[in-house]
Each structure stands twice: as C-alpha cells, then as structure tokens.
Amino acid sequence: MINLLKRVGPIFFIPIALYCFFMERPDSGIASEVDKGLSIGERFHRETSLSWTKVLKDVFRRKPARPPAYKTYPDARVIALPPAAYRGMLLEEAIRRRRSVREYSRRPLTLEQLSQLLFAAQGITGRLFGQPLRSVPSAGALYPFEVYVIVHRVQGLEAGVYHYAVNPHALEQIKVGDFRREITRAGLEQEMLGEASVVFVLSAIFDRTRSKYGERGFRYVYMEAGHISQNIYLQAVSLQLGSVCVGAFLDDRVNALIGVDGRKEAAIYLHAVGTL
Numbered sequence: 001m002i003n004l005l006k007r008v009g010p011i012f013f014i015p016i017a018l019y020c021f022f023m024e025r026p027d028s029g030i031a032s033e034v035d036k037g038l039s040i041g042e043r044f045h046r047e048t049s050l051s052w053t054k055v056l057k058d059v060f061r062r063k064p065a066r067p068p069a070y071k072t073y074p075d076a077r078v079i080a081l082p083p084a085a086y087r088g089m090l091l092e093e094a095i096r097r098r099r100s101v102r103e104y105s106r107r108p109l110t111l112e113q114l115s116q117l118l119f120a121a122q123g124i125t126g127r128l129f130g131q132p133l134r135s136v137p138s139a140g141a142l143y144p145f146e147v148y149v150i151v152h153r154v155q156g157l158e159a160g161v162y163h164y165a166v167n168p169h170a171l172e173q174i175k176v177g178d179f180r181r182e183i184t185r186a187g188l189e190q191e192m193l194g195e196a197s198v199v200f201v202l203s204a205i206f207d208r209t210r211s212k213y214g215e216r217g218f219r220y221v222y223m224e225a226g227h228i229s230q231n232i233y234l235q236a237v238s239l240q241l242g243s244v245c246v247g248a249f250l251d252d253r254v255n256a257l258i259g260v261d262g263r264k265e266a267a268i269y270l271h272a273v274g275t276l
C-alpha cells in the first residue's frame with residue numbers, strides 16, 4: 001500500500017503544486033486592495049500567514065543556507081561554569097510568585113546562580129537521535145538564539161560582555177569593562193538595566209530558523225524569545241532573585257554592544273536579573 005502511494009503520490013502532488021504556484025496571485029484583485037491599507041506590522045502578519053497554497057509553494061521556494069548550530073569565539077577567554085545542580089522551589093510556587101522586579105540590592109550574583117540561569121535559558125537537557133535538545137522548545141529544534149550576558153556584578157567574573165557557549169556550558173569573554181551606562185542608555189534609560197547584576201541579551205540568528213521555515217520563521221524566533229525569558233523569570237524566582245524582561249531598547253546600540261550586525265543576527269529581548 002505504502003509502495004503504491006509512493007508511486008502514485010507525485011501524480012497527484014505535482015499538478016496540485018503547479019496549480020497553487022500559478023493560481024495564487026496575492027498581488028492581484030481584492031488581496032492587493034486590502035494590502036494597500038496595511039501597516040508594516042499588519043503586512044508582516046498577513047504575509048507570513050499560512051494557507052495550504054503557501055505551504056505547497058514554500059516547498060519550491062529557495063531558503064537561506066543553514067548557519068552552524070553553535071556560534072563560537074575561538075580567541076575568547078573561556079570561563080567554565082559550575083554544573084547547574086540547584087534544586088529549588090516547586091514549579092507551582094515559582095509560577096505563583098513570578099513578578100517583574102526592577103529594584104535590586106548591590107549584592108553580586110554568584111557564579112552558581114548565573115550558571116543556573118543560563119542553563120534555564122538554553123541548557124542542553126536531552127538528546128533525540130543524537131541531537132542535543134535544550135531547556136526551551138524551538139521550532140524544528142533549530143535553536144536560533146545566542147545568549148549574551150552583560151555582567152555588572154558577579155562573584156569571580158570581571159565586568160564585561162560574555163557569550164554563553166551552550167555545548168561546553170561555559171562563558172566566552174568578549175569585552176571587559178563597565179557597561180552599566182551603555183546598556184541603560186541603549187535601554188531607553190530604564191535604570192534597572194544598570195542596577196541589575198546581569199543583563200541577558202537574547203540575540204537571534206534568523207537563518208537557522210529561516211533555512212527551514214522561510215519568512216514564517218521570523219514569527220517562530222519571536223515566540224522562542226518568550227520561552228527563554230519565561231524560563232529565566234521562573235529560575236530567578238526559584239533562586240530568590242528579581243528579574244524583568246525588556247522589549248523596549250535601541251536595537252542598533254544593543255547590537256553594537258554585543259557585536260552583531262542587526263540583520264543576520266539581532267538582539268530581540270533583554271532580561272535583567274539582580275539580587276533582592
């Protein structure tokens with residue numbers, strides 16, 4: 001039966017695909033009249049909406065090549081992180097207690113706490129057919145996000161900008177220095193960004209997801225930022241820390257701070273964490 005389907009499948013599939021390819025003209029008729037009045041956000045949503053026709057057309061559409069699954073900084077100083085071994089409060093309690101906290105004490109974070117937060121954000125938690133899977137879901141298990149940490153106050157770490165190397169569960173030091181003023185300015189003067197112990201920058205390499213899902217992949221990337229941030233929130237609660245996610249920031253400044261071009265890779269979300 002399966003062999004028969006395999007043989008006759010293309011006979012049905014190819015004409016349907018050709019029909020869809022030539023018959024759907026989104027730039028004609030009523031569709032284009034509607035499109036004319038759309039804002040850029042409405043257009044983005046509309047043009048990345050799925051229909052069966054678009055799904056079939058997408059099979060033929062050229063997609064960008066898939067970038068490497070991990071970004072590395074071969075020349076960076078590598079700081080090993082302690083294993084994420086913390087056992088905290090019940091999940092239900094963490095959910096109940098989660099709040100956005102914007103005021104922190106001056107006490108530094110410990111390296112163990114930072115390690116646990118990074119593990120919650122992107123840590124490798126399992127394998128499927130040999131492929132590592134992480135603490136957050138990801139469309140097609142393509143994991144478009146890189147996590148950067150702007151360190152203001154962490155025991156045993158110089159202040160600066162670090163990249164989380166997921167696979168060895170380590171930090172790569174990218175810049176040394178006090179970036180409190182810079183991240184506050186980049187975050188539209190939201191002071192908690194300079195007062196926190198650390199600010200996570202969630203930065204997406206879009207082509208990891210676009211290489212499979214095309215332009216709809218952008219939606220998936222934005223959704224995934226929320227998954228990561230929620231894990232950081234709940235982990236922070238469990239560690240008795242305060243945290244807040246931040247969507248309002250000057251993109252170019254944050255991109256420059258972490259050294260990405262803003263096109264192939266761009267900062268999507270910030271998350272500040274501090275001690276109480």
Ligand SMILES: Cc1cc2nc3c(=O)[nH]c(=O)nc-3n(C[C@H](O)[C@H](O)[C@H](O)COP(=O)(O)O)c2cc1C
Nearest residue numbers: 098099100101102190192226244245246247248249
């Ligand atoms: C997408 C998104 C962007 C946000 N951006 C900011 C921000 O830029 N600054 C800020 O202080 N809070 C920001 N927040 C946090 C919200 O203000 C906060 O979640 C909301 O007031 C509800 O409070 P709660 O988180 O304590 O439940 C953002 C939340 C989301 C989901």
